[in-house]
Amino acid sequence: MNKHCHYHPTSPAKWYCQECMTFFCKSCMPDADEAKQQGLCPKCSRNLRYQGAANDIVPFWNRIGSFFGYPFALDPMILIAVCTFVPIFLGQNLFGLLGAFLLFCVLTKYVYSIVEHTSEGHLTPPTFSSAFTGDGMGIIFQQIGVFILMGLIITGAGHLGGPVLALIVSAFLLLSFPASVIILALEKNIADAINPLRQLSLMGAIGWPYMVLYAHLVLLFFALSATQDFILQHFPIVIAHPISGFLFSYFMVIIFHMLGYILLQYQDKLGYAADIQDEESESSSMLHNRSLRIDADIDINLKEGRYDTVLGILEDQLKKNPNSIVRREQLYKLLWASHNIEKLSKYAQPILRLFVSNNTPDKSATLLKKLLKHNPAFQLQDPELIFQLIQQLYNQGEYRLILVLVKEMHRRFDAFEKLPDAYLVVVKTLANGLQQWDKAAKYLMFIKQTFPEHPSQAKLPEYLNAVAAHKRLEFGQQL
Secondary structure, three states: OEEEEEOOOEOOOEEEEOOEEEOOOOOOOOOOOOOOOOOOOOOEEEEEEEEOOOOOOOOOOHHHHHHHHHHHHHHHHHHHHHHHHHHHHOOHHHHHHHHHHHHHHHHHHHHHHHHHHHHHHOOOOOOOOOOOOOOOOOHHHHHHHHHHHHHHHHHHHHHHHHHHHHHHHHHHHHHHHHHHHHHHHHHOHHHHHHHHHHHHHHHHHHOOHHHHHHHHHHHHHHHHHHHHHHHHHHHHHHHHHHHHHHHHHHHHHHHHHHHHHHHHHHHHHHOOOOOOOOOOOHHHHOOOOOOHHHHHHHHHHHHOHHHHHHHHHHHHHHHHOOHHHHHHHHHHHHHHHHHHHHHHOOOHHHHHHHHHHHOOHHHHHHHHHHHHHOOOOOOOHHHHHHHHHHHHHHHHHHHHHHHHHHHOOHHHOOOOOHHHHHHHHHHHHHHHOEEEEEEEEHHHHHHHHHHHHHHHHHHHHHHHHHHHOOOOOOOOOOO
């Protein structure tokens, strides 16, 4: 059964902490090094065990079509073509038979490299040149040795126990043959490949899917045999032999890719870890992005209910980077959800700046009302923020809130250069929003007397006449 992340139940686990007995996915471990299979537990800082692709790989029985398409890649098709057409030109003489045997050895070498290549997480075939490299050529003679030993074992069983024992031993060897191939591909050792205890151990580790694999392999061999028989009976020899050889090579590539894939699928039970290597991976800078590590720590602690820890992380990050929009947003959500009015009051200004920059006056109004309800004497200490807020709140229709924010503003921020513009917003609020015409007129007179150099002076008589007539004020531009 595939394991999933403790904190993201729909995500497959990539790491496991034996100390905490907790599984983590990639998003929980953005700073871990998958290439080196190294990562530290975010809870206890112990070394994690890498899970590889064991928990997110598609079961082999769900990708049968991909197995049949695997040989059609360029490299295996070149090899299959060589093994199919070269014997035609070599003829049926001794030289031709020797050439055919050598090509069979090359094909054997290549399909065994497919097992190893696939088990390491590569879902694309190995290169054509790998079939001719010296490294791993011994596997050919080891496989021949395995076949010879199997024959001797069956013969010996027949001599010792008669045909019944020989039949039983033959049946077991047939059943264990895929396991023998896998062991030989990985261990490169004849003794291990022929050892029934080693074979049973591998079969037991895989479990019932081994029988599903075996059934698929049997069907493939029957399909290959039946197709070759049909071709040899109904086609001329000149055509039948190349087609038969092509099919043999084609099916061998499929079968050995399937054997490698089952190793990849059940790697956790077989004691190793490998990930899919052919998919586009994240860059190293992304893997070690400190910001992602912080996001993961926040997420984990939130799901553990450790809100004070999250608050500490966010406060520390905002000290280092006060302008971080992401951290301000996270801080607001945490404080709002936890009803932490004291901290909301403390961080009100940076949070409100975020709302202003996002043009979300509804959020600004909700926060301000909550803070004022808790503390009616609450005041903002940034005149520029107040000016930006009241402009947005005017369009939102939050007229009473505007009057609270600008209360005594000329006394608190007498040097603020946009003070007359702020009071013109108040005039609009009183006249257009609340229809308090007398108060609107008083503010206009205050602007006329206090700010004689302000550009609005030329329009003030017009505004005063409109207020006296209880007419809506139109300033011509948003202040």
